[in-house]
Amino acid sequence: MNPRISDLPADPAAVPTLRAAALQMVSTPRVDENLRTATGLIDEAVAQGAELLALPEYFAIMGMRDDDKVRLREVDGHGPIQDFLAAKAREHGVWLIGGSLPLWTEHPDKVLNSSLVYNPRGQRAARYDKIHLFGFRQGTEHYDERATIEAGRQPVSFSIPFGRVGLSICYDLRFPELYRAFGVTELLVIPAAFTETTGRAHWEILLRARAIENQCYVLAVAQGGRHENGRETHGNSMLIDPWGNILDRKLKGPGIVIADLERARLAEVRTSLPALGHRVM
Template sequence: MNPLGTGVPGAPQNVPTLRIAALQMVSTPRVDENLAAAARLIGDAVAQGAELVALPEYFAIMGMSDGDKVKVREVDGRGPIQDFLAARAREYQIWLIGGSLPLWTDHPDKMLNSSLVYDPHGERVARYDKIHLFGFRQGGECYDESATIEAGRQPIAFTTPFGRVGLSICYDLRFPELYRALGVTDLLVLPAAFTETTGRAHWEILLRARAIENQCYVLAVAQGGRHENGRETHGNSMLIDPWGTILDRKLKGPGIVIGDLEHARLAEVRSSLPALKHRVM
């Protein structure tokens, strides 16, 4: 796989607008239940005209412990979660970005936290394994993703008729060098399960910064609420334009963020302030 792109590099951007949606969820420890909830949201987004749809990090399972996700990890290329994503993309003829799901790794107690992309034919066109692993300790809150997740190594973007789409997951948001490594993108998609503590402090600021500095749209799709394991995720899924303007958002609970990506808006921002051309590093 080309680490900086899949599909057809340099493909013509022959679709002037693209309607996209982020599906905010409050996932449970039960995969079947979460897939059913995701299916309903996908159907609702398509009914509103969405052509590219993204799910949040861990959309298929937010376990009672981190080890629960490892127990349902799938071999790359087959499994009920991957089958679900391919089938929904094919059924609705949409681009579908499967937030993140646990994939097999050789380590017996770990998984890859992977975002998979399916085209309107239900064919997988990209896979990104989360590179940066979250670690946080404050008071009674403690997280260490490295205990159960094996880090990815390659930045990944893919090409659509609309333009180039870059992938990242949650904690990646704090590392702007990852997005620079992707080159010029028209859309960055960030599925996440930000904690309420860190999300309240930094989520919106970082998202708008990534949109502004990369002069592209950002679709942030989050878990958003109180989960059965006691964890509270921040939510606040949003669509941001290349000037840093928030076009739509969903603060808490399951729901849809939806809006249009416009090449005319990308061109306007990039021509009026040609920062991408001014880069020297």
């Protein structure tokens, strides 16, 4: 896999701080209801000064059945969920990352699970299609995303005034080679719907590892609670600094994780322990 943006040094002219927010949800099978919830969280985070906001995986639809999202899939560039994201980014003048939503693919029974990024003018700035598809079986609990999702193929990162941002979704978190493919980034954004079983065991450990090994901030935004379809998601949305410290977190239920990202902190960590410069592979 080749990254879309090559490994470039940090821009010394970049803005020194960025206030970022993760908007944790417990999404339902009803798109309109989920968009109303997202609106309230976006408005609240903006009121607290957020400049970059991220929603969780499946923020717009957590169906009663896995194939419910296939019925609601949108053509790339058109649809009520995409229109919502563009309008909210433009309304507030913020960077808005729509955790994931179902996009059309040629396979009639599948979707692309896609994270879309909108700039402060409401223009689409990036799209990432989830590469690694979750499979899990333990007792009566089982998941197989391959049944309804077509895998993406390309790592995606994009630039904002603060620096470079790498995109991934949920199960991608377990594959560190994806994050290395971005090169040097200032922020990784990881929307997710981790199950309670796997999240309780591995979520925080993996997130802090990605922050430490890439010496960057990690904004992890999760579904967090009991859904109408019976699924329980782990929650624990958090913002982690380049040393692995958790700056803010939300355990369960809808809510906001918010904190300031500082380029001085990135420089401090990367100068004192120049691991990124020591890489040989």
